[in-house]
Amino acid sequence: MSDSLRARANALGLTLPSPSQPIANYINHVVSHQHLFISGQIPLVDGKPTYVGRLGESLSDEEGIQAAELAALGLLAQLSDALGDDLSRLVRILRLGVFIASSSDFQRQGAVANGASDLLVNVLGEKGRHVRTAVGVASLPAGVAVEVDAIFEVRP
Template sequence: MSNSISARVASLGLTLEPAASPAANYVPFVQDHHLLHISGQISRQGGAPAYQGRLGDTLSDEEGIAAARLAALGVLAQIVAATDDRLDRVARVVRLTVFIASAPGFDRQSAVANGASDLMVQVFGDAGRHARSAVGVAALPAGVAVEVDAVISLVPTSRDIA
């Protein structure tokens, strides 16, 4: 088993894009002691917003699941940036919040959010099992269908303790 998050993602046949830069006046992640807070990551492909629209309107559940997976890949890219791509620094995925742009009456947010949750378990195993909220919203940045933020527990290093 590789000690690199990027290698684990590649072994799943997926591509990890470079971590996205903030779109406004915030930082992409903050480490507070052993907790790493990842700002919301939208679904991106080739550096551009992907899966634009709303579930239950212009996008199918399958497209929503794919969008959630892409947004979760953005979360992973931020973890890579914060940990120097060290899989052994991740103690566990504590929490995901998955925001889903939803048409009125759409009630399958949990199924869509599984695209992000399943990826975390594929990459981190049992340490990827997490608490989660799946929230339907009217709109998201750049018109995308899914945004994911996360809280990650890190294994402390001597740098963190000093």
């Protein structure tokens, strides 16, 4: 596996976006001891929110999965930035949080969250295996369908 996270993603045909910038009073990531916390990432294309709507209403499961993949790419962009693109500093992802804007009767949050989980495992290999929470919510920032955040274990 390449020591460059961007190169690893590129080898899989994926392009990491430029890390998004905070739109409110928070920062992109915090390192505490050997833990790296990355703020929630939403699906963006050219820096603009995409996949706006709710699962079980205006968006299909497949669109939700694609939204989760895009949000996970944003998460990887933040990880690359936080680690100076040095994948050797990553021990593993510990926890992934996936928030899915959905109707009250939508019950396939886990399937949508697999979009993010599968992408992370594909790019990071065994370092990408994680525990996860997938939660349905009424709405998310900019009206997007999915937001992901994560906690990583890193080497100093």
